[in-house]
Amino acid sequence: xxxxxxxxxxxxxxxxxxxxxxxxxxxxxxxxxxxxxxxxxxxxxxxxxxxxxxxxxxxxxxxxxxxxxxxxxxxxxxxxxxxxxx
Amino acid sequence: xxxxxxxxxxxxxxxxxxxxxxxxxxxxxxxxxxxxxxxxxxxxxxxxxxxxxxxxxxxxxxxxxxxxxxxxxxxxxxxxxxxxxxxxxxxxxxxxxxxxxxxxxxxxxxxxxxxxxxxxxxxxxxxxxxxxxxxxxxxxxxxxxxxxxxxxxxxxxxxxxxxxxxxxxxxxxxxxxxxxxxxxxxxxxxxxxxxxxxxxxxxxxxxxxxxxxxxxxxxxxxxxxxxxxxxxxxxxxxxxxxxxxxxxx
Numbered sequence: 001x002x003x004x005x006x007x008x009x010x011x012x013x014x015x016x017x018x019x020x021x022x023x024x025x026x027x028x029x030x031x032x033x034x035x036x037x038x039x040x041x042x043x044x045x046x047x048x049x050x051x052x053x054x055x056x057x058x059x060x061x062x063x064x065x066x067x068x069x070x071x072x073x074x075x076x077x078x079x080x081x082x083x084x085x086x
Numbered sequence: 087x088x089x090x091x092x093x094x095x096x097x098x099x100x101x102x103x104x105x106x107x108x109x110x111x112x113x114x115x116x117x118x119x120x121x122x123x124x125x126x127x128x129x130x131x132x133x134x135x136x137x138x139x140x141x142x143x144x145x146x147x148x149x150x151x152x153x154x155x156x157x158x159x160x161x162x163x164x165x166x167x168x169x170x171x172x173x174x175x176x177x178x179x180x181x182x183x184x185x186x187x188x189x190x191x192x193x194x195x196x197x198x199x200x201x202x203x204x205x206x207x208x209x210x211x212x213x214x215x216x217x218x219x220x221x222x223x224x225x226x227x228x229x230x231x232x233x234x235x236x237x238x239x240x241x242x243x244x245x246x247x248x249x250x251x252x253x254x255x256x257x258x259x260x261x262x263x264x265x266x267x268x269x270x271x272x273x274x275x276x277x278x279x280x281x282x283x284x285x286x287x288x289x290x291x292x293x294x295x296x297x298x299x300x301x302x303x304x305x306x307x308x309x310x311x312x313x314x315x316x317x318x319x320x321x322x323x324x325x326x327x328x329x330x331x332x333x334x335x
Contacts, residue, residue, distance in 0.1 A: 004090055008126065015122035023115055033118040041125050051133060058133050066125070 003050040011044045031073040038066050094130025097123045147281035150299055153220065154289040161291045164189055164206075166215055170295045171335060172309035172316040181236075183225055183306045186214035187295045220299050221306030224251070228307075239312040239334055241266045247311055248273065248304065258300070259328075269335075270319070273304050275328040283323050297321060301330045308332060 018036045027033070042063060051059055104120035107113070161167065168188040175184050189206075190213040207216040228234040233250055237243040245264040252258050252275065260277030282300055286293040296302050297318035309316040314334040322329040 008093060008130070011126055019115065019118050019122065028114055030114060030117055034121055037122050037125055055134050062129055062132060
């Protein structure tokens, strides 16, 4: 089995485990799911994905977009906690 | 690569399906699955991933281009343009194959080497350039591993050995068909790798003398196993197959 197959299988398995666990504990906020997916995605991509250096920027763009979404989610939560109204 | 792109497209479609299911049922789990599939799907579509084996084959093909470029220069220098003859030769206790490219020759069928000599081989009035063909090391390796052995020039034996060498070990094609009519051998490579298709345009003189790398490897193996002089007569390149016509001279 080559590395990219291992990457796909590992990432999908971890996504499934995370989803099952969160659903099992009764988590119903989608941003929590997203945050955990992002964490898993970044870890598996960094460790397993066999990407050549010249193509690294493609991964960086995807991670950048996902991280921006994550920052928006965090900002919304902070705003919620502080009780500000937008 | 295409396989993983297809998985990426599949995951993206799955993500859309999950999202639609979420819109209909409002079950959060569908949305979660939709996001996870989309993450992995877009990654597989966007990232240009190249399998190591594919990159390696490409690299080797480029090295072969250099080998042909060198031979092209050499043949121009000697002003040789004739069809080469792959001939078996004894080196010490072991057997090997050389290709003799005629410079000034009356009868090709008499081309032979008693022992390995220098670059220019003079036999009576005949003059040849004596080269190590592509496929020489392969033949030596196959011999060491006991994959090839001397046999008669017959369809089943040649087909069996070529299938083992070219399909099972080298994987340069999916299957090999061999047809023998008289002393003419037609070898069809089905589903070959396409890295060696343009050699005749880039290096016409070398391709005319040695044949393409496909032909050179086949001729070396056939010459070695049948202990005959072998000449590449013709080659045809099609989309899904390469036909190499050889002649035992």
